[in-house]
Amino acid sequence: MTGPTVGGKIRVLVVDDHPVLRSGLEQLVAGAADMEVVGSAADGAEALEKVHETTPDVVLMDLQMPHVDGVSATRSILAETSGTQVLVLTSFSDGERIVAALDAGAVGYLLKDADPDDVLDGIRAVSRGESPIHPRAARELLGARVGQGPPAGSVQLTPREIDVLTLVRQGLANKQIARRLGITERTVKAHLTSAFARIGVRDRTQAAIWVERNL
Known part of the structure; x- marks a missing residue:
């Protein structure tokens, strides 16, 4: 799990291609007593460079940017570095x-119409190892699908998501799953967030039931 050292601050890199918004986010983060801005970037390529230079705890990442978008930048950052988490x-x-x-x-995954305090709380949550998702984004993912979720034939899971869900069904904690699969806890959490959205469940118990009935 990432996060500030004892007595330290959450180190944040701000990534957005709009100068005014980027500046506003920098001021917002810098104004929080428990955070500091270690840098900013205008596109994904610059973000990757700044991550190598500053080793932030959290990257606040826009998605639509010129040259290298946020999705590609996120993938590269997490492949090339450790100890940094990405909050969209x-x-x-x-x-x-x-x-x-x-x-x-x-x-x-947060939306830009979120309250400033929600953005700061999201950064704090990510640094604690949690996965904050804006309610509207969560509704888009989950819709009315709860409980058992859709049948397996209508869901496209990646092989790694299947591995993680299978181990959840066996009752393993995230740390145990990470050790079993040779990946980080951060990656396990990311796979779970994605898999829960795909199969339409909200917690590990519902996921385990879905796995038992569909995999």
Whole structure:
């Protein structure tokens, strides 16, 4: 799990291609007593460079940017670094973009119309190892599908999501799943967030029931 050291601050990198919005986000984060802005970037390629230079705890990542978009940048950051988590902050709440971001490894998904305090709380949640998702984005993913979720034939899970869900069904905790699969807890959480959205469940118990009946 990432997060600030004892007595330290959450180190945040702000990534957005709109200068005014980027500046506003920097000021918002810098104004929080428990956070500090370690840098900013205008596109995904610059974000990757800044991550290598500054090693932030959390990257606040826009999705639609020139040159290298947020999804590609997220995938590269998580493949090339450790100890950094990505929280998406975007205008888009369509399911396809949300799933793409989560598949790339983002652990949270917020929308730009969120209250400033919700953005700060989202950064804090990510640094604690949680996966905040804006309610509207969650509704887009889950819709009316709860409980057992859709049948397996209508769901497209990745092989790794199937591995993780199978181990959830066996009662393993995230740390145990990470050890069993040779991946990080952060990656396990990202796979669970994505898989829960795909199969239409909200917690591990519902996921275990769905796995038992469909896999």
